[in-house]
Amino acid sequence: YSFLNIYNRNFMKAKKVLIFGGSGQIGRNLIRKLTKNNYIVTVVTRNIHQKSYIIKTQANAGYIDIVEANIFDEKKIRELFKKTDICINLIGILFEKKSGNTFKNIHSVFPSLLAKLCKEYNLKHFIHLSALGINEAVDSDYAKSKLEGESNVLKNFPLATILRPSVVYSVDDNFTTSFMTLLNRLPLFPLYYEGKTKFAPIHCSDLTDTIHYVISKNIYSKIIECVGPEIISFKGLLEKLLKLIGKKRVLIPFPLPLAEFSARLFEMLPNPLLTRDQLKLLKYDNISTSKYKSNSDIGIPSIRLFDEEVKKYCYMWREGGQFSTEKYKQDNLDNKTS
Numbered sequence: 001y002s003f004l005n006i007y008n009r010n011f012m013k014a015k016k017v018l019i020f021g022g023s024g025q026i027g028r029n030l031i032r033k034l035t036k037n038n039y040i041v042t043v044v045t046r047n048i049h050q051k052s053y054i055i056k057t058q059a060n061a062g063y064i065d066i067v068e069a070n071i072f073d074e075k076k077i078r079e080l081f082k083k084t085d086i087c088i089n090l091i092g093i094l095f096e097k098k099s100g101n102t103f104k105n106i107h108s109v110f111p112s113l114l115a116k117l118c119k120e121y122n123l124k125h126f127i128h129l130s131a132l133g134i135n136e137a138v139d140s141d142y143a144k145s146k147l148e149g150e151s152n153v154l155k156n157f158p159l160a161t162i163l164r165p166s167v168v169y170s171v172d173d174n175f176t177t178s179f180m181t182l183l184n185r186l187p188l189f190p191l192y193y194e195g196k197t198k199f200a201p202i203h204c205s206d207l208t209d210t211i212h213y214v215i216s217k218n219i220y221s222k223i224i225e226c227v228g229p230e231i232i233s234f235k236g237l238l239e240k241l242l243k244l245i246g247k248k249r250v251l252i253p254f255p256l257p258l259a260e261f262s263a264r265l266f267e268m269l270p271n272p273l274l275t276r277d278q279l280k281l282l283k284y285d286n287i288s289t290s291k292y293k294s295n296s297d298i299g300i301p302s303i304r305l306f307d308e309e310v311k312k313y314c315y316m317w318r319e320g321g322q323f324s325t326e327k328y329k330q331d332n333l334d335n336k337t338s
Contacts, residue, residue, distance in 0.1 A: 014038045014039055014040045014063075015039050015040070015085045015086060015124075015215075016039070016040045016041075016042065016083060016084045016085050016086070017034055017039050017040070017041045017042070017084065017085070017086045017087075017088060017215075018041075018042050018044070018080055018081065018084040018086070018087045018088070019031065019041060019042070019043050019044070019087075019088045019090065020044050020071060020087075020088070020089045020090060020091050020114070021089065021090030021091035021092070021129075022041075022043035022044070022045065022055055022090065023043070023045055023051040023054060023055055024090060024172075025168070025170050025172035025173050025204050026090050026129070026168060026204055026207060026208060027043070027055075027090050028054065028055070028058050028172070029170070029204045029205060029207075029208045030088070030090070030208040030211055030212075031043065031055065031058040031059055031064065032058050032059065033208050033209070033211075033212050034212065034215075035058070035059035035060065035063040035064060037212065037216070039063075039215075040062075040063055040064075040065075041059065041063065041064050041065070042064075042065045042066075042067060042080060042084065043055050043064065043065070043066050043067070044067050044068075044069050044071065044077065044080070045066060045067070045068060045069075046068070046069075046070065046071070047068065048066055048067075048068035051066075052066045067080065071091065071110055072105075072109075072110065072113075074113065074117075077117070078117060081117045081118070081120070081121040081123065082121060084121075084123065085123060085124045085125075086123060086124055086125045086126070086127070086215060087114055087117075087118050087123055087125070087126045087127070088126075088127040088129075088211065089110075089111055089114055089126075089127070089128045089129060090129045091106060091110065092106065092107060092129065092131070093106050093107075094142070094275075094278065095267075095272055095275045095277070095278065096141075102145075103141050103142055103144075103145035103146075104145050104148070106145075107142075107145035107146050107148070107149040108145050108148040108149040108152060110149075111128055111149040111150075111152060111153050112149070112152035112153065112156060114126065114128075114153075115128075115152065115153045115154075115155075115156035115157035115160060116156045116157075118156075118157045118160070119156055119157045124218075125159070125160075125161065125214075125215060125218070125220070126153070126157050126159070126160040126161070127160070127161050127163065127211060127214060127215070128149070128150070128153050128160055128161070128162050128163070129162075129163050129165070130146050130149065130150050130162050130163065130164045130223075131143070131146050131164055131165065132164045132165060132166045132200075132225055132226070132227070132286050132287070132288075133166075133281070133284050133285065133286045133287075134146045134147050134164070135147070135289065135291075136284045136285075136289075137280065137281050137283070137284045139280050140277055140280045140281050141277050142277050142278070142281060143281065150162050150223070158221060159220045159221055160220075160221070161214050161219055161220060161221070161222055161224065162222070162223045162224070163207075163210065163211065163214075163224050163226050164223060164224065164225045164226060164292070165202055165207050165225075165226040165227075166199055166200040166201055166202055166225075166226065166227050166228065166286045166287065167199050167200075167201045167202070167286060168201075168202055168203075168204055168207055169201050169202075169203060169204065169306070169309070169310070170203060170204035170205070170309070171312070171313040172204070173204070175201075176241065176310055176314075178273070179237070179238065179241055180241055180244075180245055180314060180316075180317040181317065182273070183238065183241055183242055183245065183247055183249055183317075184245060184247060184317045186249065187249065187250065188249065188250045188251075188252055189238060189249050189250070189251050189252070190251075190252055190253075190254040190259065190262070191234070191235055191238075191251050191252060191253045191254060192234070192254055192259050192279065192282050193234075193256075193282055193283055194235070194253045195233055195234045195235025195236075195238070195251065195253070196233055196234070196235070197233065197234045197282050197283070197284070197285060197286070198231050198232070198233055198234075198285040198286065198287050199231070199232055199233075199234065199237065199285075199286045199287065200227035200228050200230065200231050200232075200286065200287045200288060201228045201230070201232065201237070201306050202226055202227055202228040202295075202302050203228065203302065203304035203306075203309050205304065206226075206228065206295070206302040206303065206304050207226055209300055210224070210226055210295045210298075210300050213298070213299070213300040214298075217298075217299075219298060222292070222293060222298075223292045223293075224292065224293055224294065224295060224297075224298060225288045225289065225292050225293070225294045225295070226294070226295045226302075227287060227288045227294055227295065227296075227302065228302045228304070228305075228306065229301070229302045229303065229304075229305060230305065230306055231287055232306060234282070235251060237306075238251060239251075240306065240307055240310070241310065241314070244307070244310055244311055244314040245314050245317040245318050246318050246319065259279055260276060260279060262274070263275055263276045263278070263279045264276060
């Protein structure tokens with residue numbers, strides 16, 4: 001009886017968090033982290049039948065609620081703001097579909113709506129996920145929409161915290177997994193801008209640690225650049241992935257006109273590997289600018305190294321999979337070294 005009383009008191013004191021974009025790699029990781037730390041989470045999804053079976057497994061019963069709604073249905077999502085303390089927006093798109101949502105709608109209009117509702121219902125915090133490198137990428141529609149979204153958020157809810165991550169990776173990502181699939185199948189691989197573009201890849205768990213830290217320490221009114229502990233060029237990333245999956249491939253620098261032509265062809269696919277707008281983004285480094293505080297500056301540095309984390313799941317792209325001889329040799333070598 002006393003245990004139930006303590007449980008009920010803790011449950012009643014728990015802060016309520018409203019998450020948009022909870023079914024992606026960042027959202028699922030964040031839900032697990034927040035609910036383990038006594039936050040009650042409501043997740044908004046477009047299709048409860050497709051997404052709920054994944055989302056509801058991320059937390060114990062009672063700590064998670066799933067709501068189906070169109071994110072632009074202001075009347076319905078307004079009701080959710082009446083019973084929450086913190087709002088987190090993780091929604092973003094990498095390319096526009098002809099009959100789908102645009103960069104402007106998703107990255108600018110929607111965050112503006114959320115910020116207005118946060119202010120109207122006097123929420124304690126609003127966390128908005130943006131992207132690194134958008135200040136420099138002046139010729140990218142993606143970057144311009146992200147910047148406009150940040151401006152709208154801060155104008156409507158000045159206490160918001162905006163996070164700008166570099167490339168986010170994990171076993172559930174569309175970054176390392178896509179590249180390993182392509183490197184596994186193609187004998188040649190193109191290097192855009194000679195592979196010199198720099199990244200500071202951050203593991204999904206390090207990013208969600210930062211989000212949890214921002215909430216728990218009440219960090220307000222800041223743009224925070226979220227970066228991993230290493231700076232790696234695009235060519236360096238590909239070479240690391242090739243080594244991890246035990247493949248040798250020819251990396252060929254692509255002239256810009258050829259790269260643009262290939263991107264135009266890819267855009268015809270339902271989920272293009274590369275678009276012309278993404279090609280423009282690849283011109284610019286995706287590392288800390290030092291114009292804003294980083295996750296390390298606020299006291300939560302990234303600790304996970306790219307090679308060590310990708311090694312945990314790269315066996316899926318090796319010959320022989322988990323039981324490949326290359327993996328066995330590498331594991332033995334690592335054990336001897338340690």
